[in-house]
Amino acid sequence: MLDGRLIALKVYTPPMLRWFRNAAGYVEWKRYRSSSERRAAERRNWFGRASAHERWVAREFFLLRRAWDRDMSVPEPILALRTAVCMEFIGDNEPAPRLRDVELSDVEAQHAFNEIIVCVDRLWQEVGVAHSDLSDYNILWWREVPWIIDFPQAADRRSNPHSESLLVRDVTRVCEHFSRYFQTDAEKILSERFGIMTR
Ligand SMILES: Nc1ncnc2c1ncn2[C@@H]1O[C@H](COP(=O)(O)OP(=O)(O)OP(=O)(O)O)[C@@H](O)[C@H]1O
Ligand SMILES: [Mg+2]
DSSP states (O other), rough: BBBBBBBEEEOOOOHHHHHHHHHHTTOOGGSSSSSSHHHHHHHHHHHHHHHHHHHHHHHHHHHHHHHHHOOOOSSOOEESSSSSEEEEEOSSSSOOOOOGGGGOHHHHHHHHHHHHHHHHHHIIIOOOOOOSOOOTTSSEEEEEEEOOOOOOOOOOOETTHHHHHHEEEEEEEHHHHHHTTTHHHHHHHHHHOOOOOOO
């Protein structure tokens, strides 16, 4: 609780550290502070894993901040700690449900879909990243608004050569989710909105 508001503390646990071994494709080497740090991370020794851990946390905080400063519907980042991020709690006493766990009306679904696509577009154009793990697991539904969470793996569009294909995957997954409500066309959105041809 902070100033009468509930806050969420996302703690990056040791099992996540193990997961970093598979995350090299997401995190560009340019982000290392020094070449010794990069070499250490490549060797996956203790220092390397600890610094990868901290970088992951800092990245989530940094991207939440950039999106939140632009009035996008993400939790307000409050404080970055070494192994945790403190952020606005999305929900009333209990965490808001994930998109996959709610049944929306057709009007709500259309609104949610439009909001999410605008958010993905703004993340790409203004923040310069593809979320890279966008799905109905990482979108919460609260107060009639879709809230996008879970940013550490977001791919930088300028430095990550996979960012465009990750963006395609994000848009495709969002379309797949909403196809239960209405017809969606990921290819059309990708070409008309993002200038990406998938065929
Ligand atoms: N700001 C928040 N407010 C309320 N609940 C949150 C918030 N951030 C995350 N959660 C809850 O925690 C869950 C996991 O968060 P997140 O997706 O950021 O982490 P994760 O690394 O994917 O964790 P996991 O692997 O356990 O799903 C979310 O599905 C949601 O229920
Ligand atoms: Mg998640």
